[in-house]
Amino acid sequence: MYPENLRYTKEHEWIRVEGDIGAIGVTDHAQQELGDIVYVDLPKPGTQVEQGKTMGSVESVKAVSDIYAPVSGEVLEVNGALAEAPEKLNQDPHGEAWLVKIRLSAPSEIDKLLSAADYQNYIGAEK
Amino acid sequence: MAAAAALRATPLNPVHRALGAKLVDFGGWEMPVQYSGIIEEHQAVRRAVGLFDVSHMGEIEIRGPEAGLLVDFTATNHARKLHIGQAHYSGLLYPHGGFVDDILVHKVADDHYFLCVNASNQEKDYEHIRAFNRFDAQVDSAGERYAQLAIQGPKGPATLQKLTAVDLSSIRYYWFADGTVAGAPARIAHTGYTGEDGFEIYIPPAEAGRIWNEVMRAGAEFGIKPCGLGARNTLRLEAKMALYGHEIDASISPFEAGLDWIVKLDKGDFVGREALLRQKESGIKRKLIGFEMRGRGIGREGYEVFLDDAPAGWVTSGSPSPTLNKNIGLCYLPADRAEIGRIIRIVIRNQPVDAVTVETPFYKRAK
Numbered sequence: 058m059y060p061e062n063l064r065y066t067k068e069h070e071w072i073r074v075e076g077d078i079g080a081i082g083v084t085d086h087a088q089q090e091l092g093d094i095v096y097v098d099l100p101k102p103g104t105q106v107e108q109g110k111t112m113g114s115v116e117s118v119k120a121v122s123d124i125y126a127p128v129s130g131e132v133l134e135v136n137g138a139l140a141e142a143p144e145k146l147n148q149d150p151h152g153e154a155w156l157v158k159i160r161l162s163a164p165s166e167i168d169k170l171l172s173a174a175d176y177q178n179y180i181g182a183e184k
Numbered sequence: 185m186a187a188a189a190a191l192r193a194t195p196l197n198p199v200h201r202a203l204g205a206k207l208v209d210f211g212g213w214e215m216p217v218q219y220s221g222i223i224e225e226h227q228a229v230r231r232a233v234g235l236f237d238v239s240h241m242g243e244i245e246i247r248g249p250e251a252g253l254l255v256d257f258t259a260t261n262h263a264r265k266l267h268i269g270q271a272h273y274s275g276l277l278y279p280h281g282g283f284v285d286d287i288l289v290h291k292v293a294d295d296h297y298f299l300c301v302n303a304s305n306q307e308k309d310y311e312h313i314r315a316f317n318r319f320d321a322q323v324d325s326a327g328e329r330y331a332q333l334a335i336q337g338p339k340g341p342a343t344l345q346k347l348t349a350v351d352l353s354s355i356r357y358y359w360f361a362d363g364t365v366a367g368a369p370a371r372i373a374h375t376g377y378t379g380e381d382g383f384e385i386y387i388p389p390a391e392a393g394r395i396w397n398e399v400m401r402a403g404a405e406f407g408i409k410p411c412g413l414g415a416r417n418t419l420r421l422e423a424k425m426a427l428y429g430h431e432i433d434a435s436i437s438p439f440e441a442g443l444d445w446i447v448k449l450d451k452g453d454f455v456g457r458e459a460l461l462r463q464k465e466s467g468i469k470r471k472l473i474g475f476e477m478r479g480r481g482i483g484r485e486g487y488e489v490f491l492d493d494a495p496a497g498w499v500t501s502g503s504p505s506p507t508l509n510k511n512i513g514l515c516y517l518p519a520d521r522a523e524i525g526r527i528i529r530i531v532i533r534n535q536p537v538d539a540v541t542v543e544t545p546f547y548k549r550a551k
Contacts (some may be wrong), residue, residue, distance in 0.1 A: 079249050089206070090320050092414065093223045114533075116482060117413070118222045119414055121533075147221075 067175035130159035194239035208535035211304030225415035233337035234411035241319035242306025250319035277456030331392035336382030339406035379423025422547035476510035479537035
């Protein structure tokens, strides 16, 4: 369920790092909890985001939820497809529905994040 | 969820778990908020039929020669004017005119009224009615004796008809009949909280699981879906039906909530009447009104509403409307400024976003 090549936060974001670039998304658990997603608010390219701080929000029919930056860095690219089709977040949260790509400013921050197995345990416990 | 142990559950709780429903704490009850998804469930009710477990709702029975007098003294609508087999929407008020609860009153017999009340208010309602019972009437808290299912949608009547010998087409809107459903005794009411056609049935808790399955089977040819409280909320909001704790509560009067039609001031004395008479004379200060978002965002419950850059009211409910494909909501505004077509600003996470007040209900089914 939770890909091994991603790292996870307790706030239910994931990051896939290649070199010093990281793609960020929200987890399958998060999209299930939220239900039908209707809006995604994301930072513009050029924005500096800081690990553990709010960088945007996801809104479903039922509720709105903050997105926290899993690591610090500069936003390079935003997944524009989500503005038109936010439901992609319900359909493919770990793939097509990535939110932003950032250039990591402190790659060692990754070490603080959860592995797939740890995240799975964490949401198991949360349930 | 360790706290789940303390939550109350309906007899259908194991069914919801087996269906993979997402369960939430709803006023102390562990209830399904969704099964397949709120939008899909919402559309099932608007286009075909949906099945809701609403067994958390409370029931109060009032019996005795003066049962009607007690109901009329504690509820705002005129219960003694109901025919036997007829139901109506009504309000229980505090002496100061705010809501204890909003309820459905069914007249079973001249000496027997059956009240359907909100789940989390049932103990409070029971105590409230008893406190004003100076009549020859018995008040009986009956929530444990009934499970309740709502079969809602244009195919709701056809679905339920397969399971009962009662001719459903003979039960007019807001009337009810006692009969059987799938062989079990049932009170079959032509009522609902979705703005769609359909029925609500009161059945023995021990039969709830079996009847649920029978209804699902009967509705299969129409594409029936189990529906949770999430869809129930978006459906009732489109139909502008009040939800206790949102549009109405102890601080809100029926006039402010636009529920003048359930208040019968000339039926004789009732709890809250004096306060309402005074309010009628002096005029209400605030009024419930519908809005549609103009800007991007959803004005949700509790968000502040600004008029001309000054705080003027608050949102009671807000959501995307799956039927209209717009973001809609209800809010309180100063009564003298609550007219249709006014631009308002709703503060959505520190950002003022434009909305416009509109006619309600947002959705009305074609008859």
